[in-house]
Amino acid sequence: MNFIEAIILAIVEGLTEFLPVSSTGHMIITSALMGINEQEFTKIFTVQIQFGAILSVVILYWKRFFTSLDFYYKLFVAFLPAAAIGFLLGDFIDSLLENVIVVAASLLLGGIFLLFVDRIFNPLKGKSLDELSYKNSLIIGFFQCIAMIPGVSRSAATIIGGMAQNLNRKAAAEFSFFLAVPTMFAASGYKLLKDYKAIDASNLNVLIVGNVVAFIVALLAIKFFIGFVTKYGFKVFGYYRIALGLILLILLALGVDLKIQ
Incomplete structure (x- = not known):
């Protein structure tokens, strides 16, 4: 993977990670079109540049991360279901990634649901984040588990979960961003421990550039998404x-x- 390919993938990651459109589907198409989907490093790269995307949430909402311990407790409760299932079924989930039909079907079904989600839930008069209970947090965490099916979109699953718990659009989207921090950090960290031997001096610079680009693009994407989804x-x-x-x-x-090996 060269720097141009890394930058393109990082832009795609930054644009799609926090939008309800499935970053996995976009990564599959982009890497295949560039002819790098069969490279061993591609799969490592697409996971590890999530660190840059995570950092964008922390920087953009840094005040929220210094509010109270209650905020962290609720994130931890929401994180637990995905952590448990990911630990138990990690290899099976990875195998699903190679089944592009699963990804395509998830995109289609999730897209159809999003056409009606604003009618199903009351998006404007729901609760704010300060009104979120531990029970609400846990239920959103179970919604996040649905996103372990590639193509579902972690963002879509958790936002819908938030709206199902009567959060308004903005609050549901923001809690989805916050929940991404421990979830994606754990997933990326676990993968790094497994694959660190495949990262050497020849591709470390590519990985660093990818994270920087993903951070910048994700920062802009989050700002756009909050304003857009609140209004439209x-x-x-x-x-x-x-x-x-x-x-x-x-x-x-x-x-x-289209497989990412």
Whole structure:
């Protein structure tokens, strides 16, 4: 992987990680189109640049991370279900990533649901983050587990989970961002412990650049998303997911190898 390819993937990661559109689907298409999806380092890179995306949340909402211990307790409660399932079923979840039909189907079904999510829940008069209970946090954590199916989108699952707990759009999106910090840090850290031997001097600089780019782009994407979804809702993301799922199926039908090895 060269620096140009790394920057392109990092831009895609930064744009899609916190939007309800599945960063996994975008990474599969982007790496395949660049012809690097079969490289061993590609899978490591797509996971490890999540560190940069995580940092964007911490920087953008740094005041929230210094509010109270109660904030951290609720994040921990929400994090527990995914941590337990990820630990027990990690290898099985990784195997699903190689099944692009699963990713495409998840994109399509999730997109259809997003077309109606604003009608199902009351998005404007819900609770704020300060009103979130431990029970609410735990239920959102179980929603996050659904995102272990590649293509579902961690952001989409947790935002919908938040709205199902009567959070307003803004609060649901922000809690999704906050929950991403321990979740993605744990996932990336675990992968790093497993794959650190594959990272050497020849690709370390590529990884550093990727994290910097992902950080900057994710920072801008989060600011855009909060303003957009508060005003317009999720329907446009539903249409986008449906289109992306269809693109994946078309590429598969044309015989394009989309697996990230």
